[in-house]
Amino acid sequence: xxxxxxxxxxxxxxxxxxxxxxxxxxxxxxxxxxxxxxxxxxxxxxxxxxxxxxxxxxxxxxxxxxxxxxxxxxxxxxxxxxxxxxxxxxxxxxxxxx
Amino acid sequence: xxxxxxxxxxxxxxxxxxxxxxxxxxxxxxxxxxxxxxxxxxxxxxxxxxxxxxxxxxxxxxxxxxxxxxxxxxxxxxxxxxxxxxxxxxxxxxxxxxxxxxxxxxxxxxxxxxxxxxxxxxxxxxxxxxxxxxxxxxxxxxxxxxxxxxxxxxxxxxxxxxxxxxxxxxxxxxxxxxxxxxxxxxxxxxxxxxxxxxxxxxxxx
Numbered sequence: 299x300x301x302x303x304x305x306x307x308x309x310x311x312x313x314x315x316x317x318x319x320x321x322x323x324x325x326x327x328x329x330x331x332x333x334x335x336x337x338x339x340x341x342x343x344x345x346x347x348x349x350x351x352x353x354x355x356x357x358x359x360x361x362x363x364x365x366x367x368x369x370x371x372x373x374x375x376x377x378x379x380x381x382x383x384x385x386x387x388x389x390x391x392x393x394x395x396x
Numbered sequence: 397x398x399x400x401x402x403x404x405x406x407x408x409x410x411x412x413x414x415x416x417x418x419x420x421x422x423x424x425x426x427x428x429x430x431x432x433x434x435x436x437x438x439x440x441x442x443x444x445x446x447x448x449x450x451x452x453x454x455x456x457x458x459x460x461x462x463x464x465x466x467x468x469x470x471x472x473x474x475x476x477x478x479x480x481x482x483x484x485x486x487x488x489x490x491x492x493x494x495x496x497x498x499x500x501x502x503x504x505x506x507x508x509x510x511x512x513x514x515x516x517x518x519x520x521x522x523x524x525x526x527x528x529x530x531x532x533x534x535x536x537x538x539x540x541x542x543x544x545x546x547x548x549x550x551x552x553x554x555x556x557x558x559x560x561x562x563x564x565x566x567x568x569x570x571x572x573x574x575x576x577x578x579x580x581x582x583x584x585x586x587x588x589x590x591x592x593x594x595x596x597x598x599x600x601x
Contacts, residue, residue, distance in 0.1 A: 305405070310405075310413075312413070312416065315413055315416060315417060315420075316416055316417075316420045317420075319416065319417040319418075319419075319420035319421050319424070320420045320421075320423060320424045321424070322421060322424065323420075323421050323423075323424025324424045325489075327424075335420070335423050335424075336420075385417070388410055388413065388414060391410060392407065392410055392411065392414075
């Protein structure tokens with residue numbers, strides 16, 4: 299029986315997966331937009347975004363807009379590859395399970 | 397949003413993750429929503445303009461007034477939407493292309509119409525040019541979105557523009573064609589786009 303592919307643990311976290319799925323459709327998004335779309339809290343989302351940044355899957359830009367801080371996230375090429383591989387692995391596992 | 401256990405995910409876990417991805421991708425793609433309400437708005441604005449011109453033909457300021465009201469409504473709604481959802485989310489290149497096409501069409505028509513009005517140019521060829529410009533915007537949009545229905549709407553606008561060169565120069569014909577274009581090329585099309593956006597946000601993203 300062939301080995302089933304492993305799921306990237308960074309991508310596999312539910313909130314991190316939701317964030318990556320949001321970022322894949324847009325050029326960039328700010329923290330509050332991501333928080334509102336995922337229904338998460340500031341603390342939880344902040345922690346997960348840090349994990350994604352440390353893994354190299356998202357890049358961060360911090361700036362001020364009308365004297366208010368704004369944090370913008372973009373998906374990196376490495377993040378896109380990781381998500382694509384995760385989807386392929388998921389389909390492979392689900393296909394085997396059918 | 398709690399994390400599932402990281403070890404030995406069940407089939408249901410994995411299916412739930414696929415559903416989650418689909419839902420989030422759809423949320424992101426709403427940045428390229430079709431904004432059908434704008435077509436409905438301008439279809440109604442233009443029909444009101446035709447009606448005003450019929451009732452008060454001596455008033456030169458019918459069209460400047462009604463177009464200004466249309467812009468006011470559109471920007472008011474935009475700002476209200478922005479206030480309700482001020483979060484930054486830059487659309488992808490497709491969204492930028494759509495915004496560019498329709499934004500620049502609006503600028504072109506505004507410059508064209510106001511200049512023509514102040515220099516007293518008009519007639520059916522004036523409106524034929526307007527129809528052609530709108531048709532071009534629809535055609536470009538249809539290519540980007542790969543949306544056959546909008547391609548048909550573009551053809552409708554072009555056909556209307558071409559017909560104005562051949563049909564008798566009576567106000568009856570002109571008003572009929574103009575009204576049909578507004579009904580089918582703006583209002584009905586806009587309502588259809590709104591229906592699609594509500595039903596499947598990413599149907600054409």
